Amino acid sequence: MKPQHKFRLGLIINPLAGLGGSVALKGSDGVADEALARGAEPKAPLRAAQALAALQPFADKVEVYTASGELGERVASELGFATQVLYQADASPTTAADTKAAVNALAAASLDLLLFVGGDGTARDVYSVVDEQQVVLGVPAGVKIHSGVYAITPHAAGKVLQLLLNGELVSLMDADVMDIDEVAFRAGTVKARRFGEMRVPAEPRYIQAVKMGGREVDxxxxxxxxxxxxxxxxxxxxxxxxxxxxxxxxxxxxxxxxxxxxxxxxxxxxxxxxxxxxxxxxxxxxxxxxxxxxxxxxxxxxxxxxxxxxxxxxxxxxxxxxxxxxxxxxxxxxxxxxxxxxxxxxxxxxxxxxxxxxxxxxxxxxxxxxxxxxxxxx
The missing domain is CATH 3.40.50 (Rossmann fold)
Known part of the structure; x- marks a missing residue:
């Protein structure tokens, strides 16, 4: 009997995503050390686990391809998924270069979907190197989430994955990758910019809309x-x-x-x-x-x-x-x-x-x- 194809799930976690939020730094780009010094605790691994928990009933049908340690390996292994590490980070804390290198390494696995955990900066990093045909889905863990490539919550991301594993018809759409200037953001100015599009499951119940630009004029x-x-x-x-x-x-x-x-x-x-x-x-x-x-x-x-x-x-x-x-x-x-x-x-x-x-x-x-x-x- 021909072996059944397992769902090939890529997983990349930005361990530093969202660090600045709870300590009033309004982001994590370039301020991770300061955030940790103020007592911030990493939230991205927990939010990754919340999304992946929805897949545990399907564990025998899923194979996770990921990067070492906090970039994905630890969370996937702790939840009991068959896990293959295709990228090894050289140092800790990891950087945007690690995210990009991990995306490139995971491309060799012919993924059914690439799940990434982070904020708008992480989405930009993934977008900069991912193949335009690759289906992706973001798990929100950052302070700012302007991009339309994210699920509305980690649990919602899990719901989308459940739909795929249940064999339901899930359409695809191209969604905007957005980001803002965090230096200006910390000074009280929102300057959002569109960087491009990535392909995501078209499930409006679970995928967030892109934020409305501008300030209220009335x-x-x-x-x-x-x-x-x-x-x-x-x-x-x-x-x-x-x-x-x-x-x-x-x-x-x-x-x-x-x-x-x-x-x-x-x-x-x-x-x-x-x-x-x-x-x-x-x-x-x-x-x-x-x-x-x-x-x-x-x-x-x-x-x-x-x-x-x-x-x-x-x-x-x-x-x-x-x-x-x-x-x-x-x-x-x-x-x-x-x-x-x-x-x-x-x-x-x-x-x-x-x-x-x-x-x-x-x-x-x-x-x-x-x-x-x-x-x-x-």
């Missing part, structure tokens, strides 16, 4: 949203998330704002700016706290994209009922009925956060909208 709507939130600010501590909609609230309060960071406000006065995950956890301990956040236009994420300072521990400490979501109706309509998404890094918390929320869309103006990760709905 100043009257933003002013109304700001007025509504400010009118209801009492004695609690307010954690003010990132984004232009929240920035409009800070502007109306007459307070400086970390557009791409997280600030603390109490009694309508600035308490602290651009805090890390640990600083936020300590500051809000044992006192009533509310969290003001908005969504990323086009994607719908409210947690897990550019605001990793809002850790699972912090969200649990604050409580679901103390989350205030602000958004213009324009941004909500642009989702075309797709739900808001949470990707906190803790799948159990993500499931707990699902449900309907009252979104502040103006002065005394609200809409009910659901948080419902599609990958958790089955």
């Amino acid at each position: 100043e009257l709507v933003l002013a109304d949203i700001a007025a509504e939130v400010i009118d209801n600010m009492e004695d609690e501590l307010f954690i003010m998330g990132s984004g232009s909609t929240v920035a409009a609230i800070m502007e109306d309060l007459g307070l400086p704002n970390s557009l791409l960071g997280v600030d603390l406000v109490q009694d309508k006065q600035l308490v602290a700016s651009d805090l890390t995950a640990n600083e936020l956890l300590t500051a809000s301990k044992d006192q009533p706290t509310k969290l003001v956040i908005t969504l990323i236009g086009g994607q719908g994420h409210i947690l897990g994209r550019g605001n990793q300072q809002l850790s699972p521990a912090l969200i649990r400490q604050i409580g679901k009922d103390n989350i205030i979501i602000v958004a213009t109706k324009t941004k909500l309509k642009a989702l075309e009925g797709r739900p808001l998404i949470v990707d906190s890094g803790d799948p159990e918390l993500d499931a707990e956060l699902c449900g309907y929320y009252r979104i502040v869309t103006g002065y005394r103006d609200y809409v009910m909208y659901r948080v419902a990760n599609p990958d958790l709905a089955e």
Whole structure:
């Protein structure tokens, strides 16, 4: 009997992806050492494991081709997959050159799909060397995820792989590889650039849309949203998330704002700016706290994209009922009925956060909208 073809899965993990998020560095490019010195812990291996866990029932049908150690070998082996190492890194920590070399080495295995774990910088590295016909899928682990080649969550990436292994018809599409200038990003300016396209499974339930560019221009709507939130600010501590909609609230309060960071406000006065995950956890301990956040236009994420300072521990400490979501109706309509998404890094918390929320869309103006990760709905 002819042996059955096993699914050839390539795996490349950027171990440094997302390091800067929780410690308020707004990225990892060129600042990994500083992030580690501030106490950041690598998240990419965990997020890789969350994606691969969906394949464990198919372990006898999958062969993983990967790179040594933290680049993929350790996670795949620990989960029990048959693993072949085709690239050996010379040193640790690894670099973008290792990612590119690993992609080239894995090409010899005639992969059915290349799964990579990282952020927009990792997507750029993969794009720069991968064959244009190779099907890829990104597992989000970076601080910034503008590219359309990523699943909405690690669990969603696993769902896509399950579809393929179940033999379901999965169409393919070419999705944008995007990245921003991290130096400008840390200074509060978003400069996104399109670098090209990679081929990904066309599963709109599980693959994220490319972010909408530009800032909100409807100043009257933003002013109304700001007025509504400010009118209801009492004695609690307010954690003010990132984004232009929240920035409009800070502007109306007459307070400086970390557009791409997280600030603390109490009694309508600035308490602290651009805090890390640990600083936020300590500051809000044992006192009533509310969290003001908005969504990323086009994607719908409210947690897990550019605001990793809002850790699972912090969200649990604050409580679901103390989350205030602000958004213009324009941004909500642009989702075309797709739900808001949470990707906190803790799948159990993500499931707990699902449900309907009252979104502040103006002065005394609200809409009910659901948080419902599609990958958790089955």
